[in-house]
Amino acid sequence: MDAIGLLRRAGLAVLDLVVPPQCPTCDRIVPMQGGFCAACFEMLTFLVEPCCDRCGSQLDRRRVTPFCDTCIEDPPIFSRARAALAYDAASRQLILPLKNANRLELASTLAPHMARIGAALLSQADILVPVPLHVRRLRARGYNQSVLLARAILRGRGREGPVLIPDAMLRLTHTPPLGDLGASERARTVANIFAIRPSRAQAIAGARVLLIDDVLTSGATANACARTLREAGARDVSVLVAARVADPRAEWLPST
Ligand SMILES: [Zn+2]
Numbered sequence: 022m023d024a025i026g027l028l029r030r031a032g033l034a035v036l037d038l039v040v041p042p043q044c045p046t047c048d049r050i051v052p053m054q055g056g057f058c059a060a061c062f063e064m065l066t067f068l069v070e071p072c073c074d075r076c077g078s079q080l081d082r083r084r085v086t087p088f089c090d091t092c093i094e095d096p097p098i099f100s101r102a103r104a105a106l107a108y109d110a111a112s113r114q115l116i117l118p119l120k121n122a123n124r125l126e127l128a129s130t131l132a133p134h135m136a137r138i139g140a141a142l143l144s145q146a147d148i149l150v151p152v153p154l155h156v157r158r159l160r161a162r163g164y165n166q167s168v169l170l171a172r173a174i175l176r177g178r179g180r181e182g183p184v185l186i187p188d189a190m191l192r193l194t195h196t197p198p199l200g201d202l203g204a205s206e207r208a209r210t211v212a213n214i215f216a217i218r219p220s221r222a223q224a225i226a227g228a229r230v231l232l233i234d235d236v237l238t239s240g241a242t243a244n245a246c247a248r249t250l251r252e253a254g255a256r257d258v259s260v261l262v263a264a265r266v267a268d269p270r271a272e273w274l275p276s277t
Pocket residue numbers: 044045046047048049057058059060061062
């Protein structure tokens with residue numbers, strides 16, 4: 022190849038590096054890397070305070086108690102949960118490709134919003150524990166999206182703050198996707214499928230744990246993990262997710 026050819030090739034390589042940032046949902050050109058275009062931003066429902074202090078569901082501003090009715094009647098095992106987004110058609114376009122289509126960079130798109138709503142939980146946590154996948158699913162997918170989210174949340178934070186233990190928990194049983202199951206069936210399905218990795222037991226004992234997951238659906242998975250962590254001596258277990266369905270214990274649930 023002559024010199025001009027080489028330069029042209031180098032120029033193209035540089036061009037590749039300066040491709041303008043695109044909206045993670047619709048590929049439109051946007052001013053900032055990782056930012057949404059105005060139309061997609063408008064479609065997403067970012068959750069803001071006041072949230073139920075227990076489960077993080079959006080509360081009416083006029084509500085007097087800091088908890089939702091569901092948490093008053095049947096409080097979850099975890100102390101507190103927070104979600105960045107409502108799980109709906111718009112946020113599904115971020116979460117499903119992260120889970121199923123190798124769009125690993127979407128973890129970095131979601132993480133700052135999780136860090137925003139979970140700021141208090143992050144400042145109180147000693148360790149971040151991602152909800153584990155069964156080894157068979159992990160092999161098929163090649164990555165655990167909750168580990169990617171946890172890593173992205175910690176990126177840019179100093180040495181202060183929680184430490185990520187990506188392999189703290191094990192999922193012992195391979196379960197089918199829980200999408201079609203109601204809340205009580207979900208709870209039964211995941212009741213005894215989690216365990217602490219023996220080599221991590223010491224790190225869990227006495228620690229304030231922040232569990233990381235992509236979606237909080239019925240709360241069954243988060244509760245099952247929280248129970249396992251508490252039994253292993255965790256001082257506190259809270260939950261931070263990218264998105265949550267409006268009522269975590271509704272019998273009808275969208276497929277995840
Ligand atoms: Zn867009």
